[in-house]
Amino acid sequence: MVEIREISESEKAYWDSEIRRFDYAHPLNAFDWGKIRQIDNWSPIYLVAERSGRFCGALMILSKKIPFTPFSIFYSPRSPVWDYDDDETIEKLIEAARKIAKNKKALFLRCDPAIPEGVIASNGDKLTRLGFRHLEQRWTFWNTPRDVSRIDLTRAQTAEGFFNLLDRDTRRCIRKAAKEGVAIEPATTESELEIFYGIFKEFTVNKGFMSRGYEYQRRLWETYVTHENGRLFLAKYQGNIIGGLICIMFADKCLAMHMGTPYKYHNLYSYYAYVWESIKWAKERGCRWYSFRGVGTTPTQEHFKNKFLPEPVGMAGYYDLPFRSWLYRIFYVLEFQALPRAWPALIRVRRIYKTALTIFGQQSLTGQRPGLYTRLKQNLQRTAP
Numbered sequence: 001m002v003e004i005r006e007i008s009e010s011e012k013a014y015w016d017s018e019i020r021r022f023d024y025a026h027p028l029n030a031f032d033w034g035k036i037r038q039i040d041n042w043s044p045i046y047l048v049a050e051r052s053g054r055f056c057g058a059l060m061i062l063s064k065k066i067p068f069t070p071f072s073i074f075y076s077p078r079s080p081v082w083d084y085d086d087d088e089t090i091e092k093l094i095e096a097a098r099k100i101a102k103n104k105k106a107l108f109l110r111c112d113p114a115i116p117e118g119v120i121a122s123n124g125d126k127l128t129r130l131g132f133r134h135l136e137q138r139w140t141f142w143n144t145p146r147d148v149s150r151i152d153l154t155r156a157q158t159a160e161g162f163f164n165l166l167d168r169d170t171r172r173c174i175r176k177a178a179k180e181g182v183a184i185e186p187a188t189t190e191s192e193l194e195i196f197y198g199i200f201k202e203f204t205v206n207k208g209f210m211s212r213g214y215e216y217q218r219r220l221w222e223t224y225v226t227h228e229n230g231r232l233f234l235a236k237y238q239g240n241i242i243g244g245l246i247c248i249m250f251a252d253k254c255l256a257m258h259m260g261t262p263y264k265y266h267n268l269y270s271y272y273a274y275v276w277e278s279i280k281w282a283k284e285r286g287c288r289w290y291s292f293r294g295v296g297t298t299p300t301q302e303h304f305k306n307k308f309l310p311e312p313v314g315m316a317g318y319y320d321l322p323f324r325s326w327l328y329r330i331f332y333v334l335e336f337q338a339l340p341r342a343w344p345a346l347i348r349v350r351r352i353y354k355t356a357l358t359i360f361g362q363q364s365l366t367g368q369r370p371g372l373y374t375r376l377k378q379n380l381q382r383t384a385p
Contacts, residue, residue, distance in 0.1 A: 002056060002088050004096040007046045009035075015046060016250075018055035019081055025251035026078040026114035028144065029060065032223045033077070037062050039216045042075070047096055049082065049089045057082030057089040061097060063104055071327065074101060074109035077144055084115065084123060094130050094321070101323045108328045109321040112143055117314045132319040141339060145294035146317045149302075149310035151279065152289055159283040163276070170272070170307040177235070177273035184270075184277045187232035187244070193221050195241045196232060203243075203260030211258075217246065220257065224248045233277050235261060235270035245274045247282070247290075254282035254290045271304070279308060 007015060012031040019029050027033070034044025042062035049057035059080040065072050074097070082089045097109055111127065128134050138146045156162035163171065177184070187193055197214050204211040224230030230248040234241050243261025247254055256278060261271050282290045292305050295312055322328035 002049050002051045002092045004047055004049055004092050007048055014055075015048065015058065018048075019058060020251045021055075022081050022083070022251075024114045025081060025253070027248050027250040027253055027255040028078040029058070029081055029114070030250040034060050034062065036216070036219050036223060039219050040212065041065070045100060047093060049093055051089070056086060057093055059093045059097060061100065061109070063106065066107075071105045071107055071324070073331070074104075074106045075143065076109065076111045078114040079111060080113060084119060084126065087126065090126055091130065097321070098323070105324075107322070107324050107331055109323070110143065111319045111321075112146065113316050113319075115316045117316050120316050127316075127319045130321075132321045135318040135320060137318060137336065138314075139294075140318065140335065141343070143318060146315050147295050148313050148315065149292040149295045149305045150289050150313045151291070151308055151310045153279075153283045153287055154289075155309075156283075159280040162279070162283055165309060166307070173269045173272040173307075174276045177269040180268045181237060182242075182268050182270045182273055183236045184273045185234050185236060187225070187234050190218070190221060192234060192241065193217060193232060196234060196244045196246070199241065199243055199262065200258055200260045203262065206263070207260075217258070220246060220248065231278065231281055233274040233281075235265075235268075235274050237265065237268060237270070242268070243270050243274065245278050247278050249282065249285060249287060252286055252288045254278070254285075254287045256290070256292050272307075275308060 009031075015031045019025050031046065034042075034046065037044065042064045045061040045063060047059040047061065048055060049059075057080060060076055062075045062077065063072050064075070080090060080093050082093070100106075101109060111132070113127075125134065153162065156165055163174075166174075187196065194214070197217050200217075201211055220230065221232070225232055225246070229250065230246065232244060232246045234244040236242065242265045243259070245256060245259035247256045249255070256275075259271065259274070279290050292310060295302055295305070320328070320332075
C-alpha cells in the first residue's frame with residue numbers, strides 16, 4: 001500500500017538521493033529548486049510516496065497566492081516523478097494534491113512532467129485518466145518549455161571526444177574567442193555575479209524578453225554554485241567581464257539557465273567559448289545530458305544551439321487539474337488570450353523605462369537605484385561648499 005506524506009527541509013538529502021534514481025529525474029526536481037522559487041513568492045510543498053517504507057514517487061507543488069483574493073494556483077515543474085507503470089503511486093500523489101488544494105483554495109494544479117511525449121503516446125496518458133486536461137500549447141509565459149534542445153553527452157567517452165564531433169566551423173569559432181583575447185573563467189565572487197547580472201539584464205531588454213531580479217540569481221549562486229552543483233562561466237576581455245553563462249546540475253543532468261553577451265562584442269565569439277566550457281564541465285562531471293532548455297525563439301538562436309549537436313525533445317507538455325472550474329476558465333482566458341495580446345506593449349514599456357533610467361539616473365549592477373529623494377540629497381551634498 002502506498003502512503004503519502006509531506007516532508008520538510010530536514011529530509012532534503014532523502015528527497016534528493018531518492019529522486020536521482022528515476023530515469024526521468026530533472027534538475028528542477030531537486031529539493032533546492034523549490035527554495036529558489038520562494039524568491040518569486042512561490043511556497044514549496046514536498047510530497048513523497050512510500051510503499052512499505054520505500055520511496056516510490058514524489059510531487060513538488062509550488063503554491064502562489066493570487067493578489068487581493070483568497071485563492072492560489074499550484075505548479076509542479078517537471079513533476080510528478082514516479083515509475084510510469086506504477087498507477088497506484090500517481091493516483092495517491094494526485095489524491096493528496098487535491099486535499100491540499102482544498103485547504104489552500106487553489107484554482108488548479110499545473111504539471112509539466114519530465115517525460116518525453118513518445119512515452120505518453122506508447123503507454124497511454126496516465127494524467128488525463130486522473131482528471132487532468134492536456135493543454136495543446138507548446139509554450140507558456142511562466143512554465144518550463146515543452147520543446148527543449150538537449151545534448152546527449154554519452155555520445156563520446158571524453159570531453160575532447162565530444163569536441164571532435166562538432167563540425168569544423170563550430171570548433172573554429174570556439175578557438176577564435178581565445179585568439180581574440182577572450183578568457184573563459186569560473187566566477188569566484190559575488191561581485192562578479194553582480195557584474196554578470198547587469199550585463200544579462202541589459203541583454204534581455206535589448207532582446208525583448210523579461211528577466212527576474214538580481215536576488216533570483218544570487219539565490220542560484222548561493223544554492224548551486226557555491227556548493228559545486230552549478231557554475232557561472234564568465235567571458236573576460238581586456239580585464240573586463242563581457243558576458244557569461246550560469247548553469248545548474250542535478251541527477252547527472254546539466255541545465256543552462258541564463259546567458260548573454262552585448263552585441264558590440266559579437267565578433268569576439270565569446271558565446272561559443274562559454275557554452276563549450278559549460279558543456280565540457282558537465283561532461284567532466286559525469287552528466288548524461290546538457291540542456292539549453294528551449295529550442296530557441298528565433299531562427300538565429302536555433303541555429304546557434306544546433307552548432308552543439310542537440311536533439312529536439314518534445315516533452316509530455318502541460319497538464320491542468322482544475323479545482324474551481326469557472327475561476328480556472330477565467331485564468332485560462334487571461335493567460336492564453338489576453339496576456340499574448342498585451343505582451344508586446346509590456347516589452348515596449350520596459351524598454352522605455354530602461355531608456356528613462358539611462359537618461360535620468362544610472363541603475364546599479366544589481367538592478368537597484370537610489371530613490372528620487374536620495375539622489376537629490378546626494379547631488380546637494382556634492383555641490384555643498
